[in-house]
Amino acid sequence: MLRVVFQLVFLVLVVGVVLYLYSNVLRNLDRLGIGTSFGFLDESAGFSIANSDFDPSANLFAAILVGVQNTAIVSFAGIALATVIGVIVGVARLSTNWLVRRTAAGYVETLRNVPVLIIILFWYLAVILQLPPIQRAVDWGWLVLSNRGLVVVWLERTGDLAVFLAVLGAGAVLAAAVSVWRTRRFDATGQPHRRLLWAAGVLVAAVVLGFFAGGRPFGLSLPERGELGTEHGFLLSPEYGAILIGLTLYTSSHIAEIVRGSILAVPRGQTEAANALGLSPFARLRYVVLPQATRIMIPPLANQYLNLVKNSSLGVAIAYPEVTRVIRIAIGQQAPAPQSVLVLMLVYLCFSLGISLVTNLVNRRLALRER
Amino acid sequence: MRLLHLKVTLPLSILGLLLAGCIGGSEGNEGQGGQAGGQQGNTLQRVQDRGTLNCGINDAVPGFGVVTPQGEYEGFDIDYCRAVAAAVLGDPNAVEFKPVTTEQRFTALQSGEIDVLIRNTTWTAERDGAEGATFLHTTFYDGQGMMVPADSDYRRLEDMDGTTICVLSGTTTELNLATAFRARNLEHEPLSFEDNETLQQAFQQGRCDGWTSDKSQLAGVRSSWPDNQGGPDALRILDEEFSKEPLGPVVRDGDSPWAQAIDWTVIATIQAEEFGITSENVEQMKGDQNEEIRRLLGEENFDSGLGLPDDFAVQVIQAVGNYGEIYDRNVGADSPLGLERGLNDLYTNGGLHYAPPYR
Known part of the structure; x- marks a missing residue:
C-alpha cells in the first residue's frame, strides 16, 4: 500500500515538474515573441533535395x-x-x-x-x-564510375506489371508449398531436405515465366553518360x-x-x-x-x-x-x-x-x- | 507483455526527464535573458553600465569577420561592432566578440547573450516578424551569385541546366537557388554542405559544376583560392545576382533607444563619407565652415535626444573611418576581395547608401 502511495507521489512530482518547465518555456517564448506552433510544417519548402524528384x-x-x-x-x-x-x-x-x-x-x-x-x-x-571526374569516367557500358557516383545497369518498367506480379505471387505460394513438402519428406525419410534450394528454384522459374507471360514488362536500363552526369541506370x-x-x-x-x-x-x-x-x-x-x-x-x-x-x-x-x-x-x-x-x-x-x-x-x- | 510495456515506458520516461533537463537548462539562460526582455528598451543603458558591448559575429567569412593569425578579429562586420562600441562607450576596443553560428544567432540575441548581431544576416520579413528581431540600417547590399571554373562554358545561369550545384547550408541560399532555377525552367541538383572546407574540396574535384553563395562570400573564397589550383584566376563569378541580400545589424524587438543608437552609428559613417570626413581629417573638419559637418561632429550645440554622446560621430570615424574607408579596407579595392562598390556606393555615385539628415 505504501509503495502505491509512493509511486503516486513520484508520478505527481514528475508530471508537475514537466508541466512547470513546459509552461515556463511557453511563457518565455511567448514573451520573446517566438511562435510555438507547428504550422510551419505545412508551408512550402522552397528548396530542392539532391537525388530525389522532390x-x-x-x-x-x-x-x-x-x-x-x-x-x-x-x-x-x-x-x-x-x-x-x-x-x-x-x-x-x-x-x-x-x-x-x-x-x-x-x-x-x-x-x-x-x-x-x-x-x-x-x-x-x-x-x-x-x-575521375565525369568527363573522364570509367565507362564499361553497364557501369559508369566517376566522382559523381557509381551508376550500374538496372531494370526499368516498360509495360504492365499485373500479369508478372500475379505469376510471381503464385510462384511464392508454390515455393512455400514445396518447402513444406521437402520438410515433411525429410521428417519421413531422412533425406536431405534442401528446402531453400528447392523454394529458390521455384521462385526463379516463376520470375522467368512471369517475365515472358506478362509480355516482357521490364527491360534493362543502361547508364548513359553525359557531360554533367549519367542518365538512367541505378545511381549510388x-x-x-x-x-x-x-x-x-x-x-x-x-x-x-x-x-x-x-x-x-x-x-x-x-x-x-x-x-x-x-x-x-x-x-x-x-x-x-x-x-x-x-x-x-x-x-x-x-x-x-x-x-x-x-x-x-x-x-x-x-x-x-x-x-x-x-x-x-x-x-x-x-x-x-x-x-x-x-x-x-x-x-x-x-x-x-x-x-x-x-x-x-x-x-x-x-x-x-x-x- | 508487461516486460515489453516496461521496456517501452522506461526509455520514454527517461527521455521525458532528459527533455525536462534540457528545457531546465535553457530556463537557466532565460534568467539572464529575463533582464533583457523584462526591462525592455534598456540595452543601451546596460551596455553603458557594463562598459563592454557583446557583439554577435561570424569569425569565418573573409573580409567580413575572420580571426587573424595574431588572434585579432577583423573585417567589415567587426568594424561595425567597433563603431558601435566607439559611439556608445567611446572606446572601439570595448567589444566582446561572440562568434555565433547560423542556428544560434537569433536565440543568442533573444536570450540577451549578445546585445547586437552583426553577422551577414539577410533582412527578410519572416526573420523580422517571427524571430523577435529588428533589422537596422543596411550596411552591405549583397546578392547571391554563382561561381564556376573559369575554363567552363557557363556564362549565364541559363547555360547551367542539369548541373550539380554546391551550396553552403544554413542561410536562404538553397531557397534562392531553387527559385532562380525554377524561374528559368532549369533543373539542378543541390549539394548542401555544412562547412566551407568540405565544399571547397568537392568543388575542386569537380563533384559540382557551380558554387553558389552570396557574392561577397564567393569573392572571399576566390581571393584565397590556392595557387596549386590556379589561384583566383581559375574561377569566375557570373554577373547575375539572383537574390537581394541586405545585410545589417540586428537587435531585439521592442528596444527603440538601442536600435536608434546603432542605426545612427551606421548612418554617421555613411554621412561622413558623403561629407568627405575621413579618419585622417576628422580633427580639422571639426572647424569646417559647413554647419552640418560641425553638427555631426558635435561642435554645434545640438541635442538629438538619441542618448549618444555629442562627439559619437568623431569617436566612430577616428576608430574605423567613414563608410568608404571601412569598405575599401575590408572588402573593397584595398583588400584581397577587391569588390567593386556597386550597389554599396553612395547614392550620389549611383549606389544605394543614403543617410537621413542629422539635424
Missing part, C-alpha cells in the same frame, strides 16, 4: 519525409552490411589460422578506435572524390557511398567484438560436445555455437543498430540529404529552430523505438523458455 513547392513535411526516407535507406543498408561483415570478422578473430586472426584483429582495432566522422570524411574526401551517389561505407566499417568493427565475445561466452563444453559428436568445424559453428551465441549478442547488437541510425546524422558533413540535413536546411531558411529540432528528435526517437521493438521481439523469441 518538388520545391511541396510542403516542408514532405521534404522531411524525403529526409526520413534517406536516413532509413542508409540505416537499413548499413545495419545489414555491418551485421554480415561484423559476424564474419568476429568469427575470423577466433580462427585458428594466425593470418586470418591477425587480419581480423587489425581490422577491428583500426576502425574501432577512429571517430566515425573521420572515417566518413576520409572515404568522401580522400577516396570517392578522387575518382558519392555522398551515399561515403556515409554507407563509413557507418558500415565503423559499426561492423564493434559488432565483430560483440560476436567474438558472445561466442566466447558459449560454455566450452558445448564446443567439446560438438567435437565429440564429430561435427565439422562449420557445422559446429552453424548448429551449436552460433545459435547459442546469438541469444547473448542480440541486446548489445540492438545497441549498435541504434548507434548506427543516430550516427547517420553525420551525413550533414558530406551533403547526404538525410533528415538532419533537411531539417537544418529548413532552419536556415525560415523554420523555427526549437520546433524543428523537436521534430528531428521525434524522428530519431521513432527509429530507435522501432529498432528496440523489433530486437526485443527477436530477443523474446530466442530467449530460453524455462518450463
Whole structure:
C-alpha cells in the first residue's frame, strides 16, 4: 500500500515538474515573441533535395519525409552490411589460422578506435572524390564510375506489371508449398531436405515465366553518360557511398567484438560436445555455437543498430540529404529552430523505438523458455 | 507483455526527464535573458553600465569577420561592432566578440547573450516578424551569385541546366537557388554542405559544376583560392545576382533607444563619407565652415535626444573611418576581395547608401 502511495507521489512530482518547465518555456517564448506552433510544417519548402524528384513547392513535411526516407535507406543498408561483415570478422578473430586472426584483429582495432566522422570524411574526401571526374569516367557500358557516383545497369518498367506480379505471387505460394513438402519428406525419410534450394528454384522459374507471360514488362536500363552526369541506370551517389561505407566499417568493427565475445561466452563444453559428436568445424559453428551465441549478442547488437541510425546524422558533413540535413536546411531558411529540432528528435526517437521493438521481439523469441 | 510495456515506458520516461533537463537548462539562460526582455528598451543603458558591448559575429567569412593569425578579429562586420562600441562607450576596443553560428544567432540575441548581431544576416520579413528581431540600417547590399571554373562554358545561369550545384547550408541560399532555377525552367541538383572546407574540396574535384553563395562570400573564397589550383584566376563569378541580400545589424524587438543608437552609428559613417570626413581629417573638419559637418561632429550645440554622446560621430570615424574607408579596407579595392562598390556606393555615385539628415 505504501509503495502505491509512493509511486503516486513520484508520478505527481514528475508530471508537475514537466508541466512547470513546459509552461515556463511557453511563457518565455511567448514573451520573446517566438511562435510555438507547428504550422510551419505545412508551408512550402522552397528548396530542392539532391537525388530525389522532390518538388520545391511541396510542403516542408514532405521534404522531411524525403529526409526520413534517406536516413532509413542508409540505416537499413548499413545495419545489414555491418551485421554480415561484423559476424564474419568476429568469427575470423577466433580462427585458428594466425593470418586470418591477425587480419581480423587489425581490422577491428583500426576502425574501432577512429571517430566515425573521420572515417566518413576520409572515404568522401580522400577516396570517392578522387575518382575521375565525369568527363573522364570509367565507362564499361553497364557501369559508369566517376566522382559523381557509381551508376550500374538496372531494370526499368516498360509495360504492365499485373500479369508478372500475379505469376510471381503464385510462384511464392508454390515455393512455400514445396518447402513444406521437402520438410515433411525429410521428417519421413531422412533425406536431405534442401528446402531453400528447392523454394529458390521455384521462385526463379516463376520470375522467368512471369517475365515472358506478362509480355516482357521490364527491360534493362543502361547508364548513359553525359557531360554533367549519367542518365538512367541505378545511381549510388558519392555522398551515399561515403556515409554507407563509413557507418558500415565503423559499426561492423564493434559488432565483430560483440560476436567474438558472445561466442566466447558459449560454455566450452558445448564446443567439446560438438567435437565429440564429430561435427565439422562449420557445422559446429552453424548448429551449436552460433545459435547459442546469438541469444547473448542480440541486446548489445540492438545497441549498435541504434548507434548506427543516430550516427547517420553525420551525413550533414558530406551533403547526404538525410533528415538532419533537411531539417537544418529548413532552419536556415525560415523554420523555427526549437520546433524543428523537436521534430528531428521525434524522428530519431521513432527509429530507435522501432529498432528496440523489433530486437526485443527477436530477443523474446530466442530467449530460453524455462518450463 | 508487461516486460515489453516496461521496456517501452522506461526509455520514454527517461527521455521525458532528459527533455525536462534540457528545457531546465535553457530556463537557466532565460534568467539572464529575463533582464533583457523584462526591462525592455534598456540595452543601451546596460551596455553603458557594463562598459563592454557583446557583439554577435561570424569569425569565418573573409573580409567580413575572420580571426587573424595574431588572434585579432577583423573585417567589415567587426568594424561595425567597433563603431558601435566607439559611439556608445567611446572606446572601439570595448567589444566582446561572440562568434555565433547560423542556428544560434537569433536565440543568442533573444536570450540577451549578445546585445547586437552583426553577422551577414539577410533582412527578410519572416526573420523580422517571427524571430523577435529588428533589422537596422543596411550596411552591405549583397546578392547571391554563382561561381564556376573559369575554363567552363557557363556564362549565364541559363547555360547551367542539369548541373550539380554546391551550396553552403544554413542561410536562404538553397531557397534562392531553387527559385532562380525554377524561374528559368532549369533543373539542378543541390549539394548542401555544412562547412566551407568540405565544399571547397568537392568543388575542386569537380563533384559540382557551380558554387553558389552570396557574392561577397564567393569573392572571399576566390581571393584565397590556392595557387596549386590556379589561384583566383581559375574561377569566375557570373554577373547575375539572383537574390537581394541586405545585410545589417540586428537587435531585439521592442528596444527603440538601442536600435536608434546603432542605426545612427551606421548612418554617421555613411554621412561622413558623403561629407568627405575621413579618419585622417576628422580633427580639422571639426572647424569646417559647413554647419552640418560641425553638427555631426558635435561642435554645434545640438541635442538629438538619441542618448549618444555629442562627439559619437568623431569617436566612430577616428576608430574605423567613414563608410568608404571601412569598405575599401575590408572588402573593397584595398583588400584581397577587391569588390567593386556597386550597389554599396553612395547614392550620389549611383549606389544605394543614403543617410537621413542629422539635424
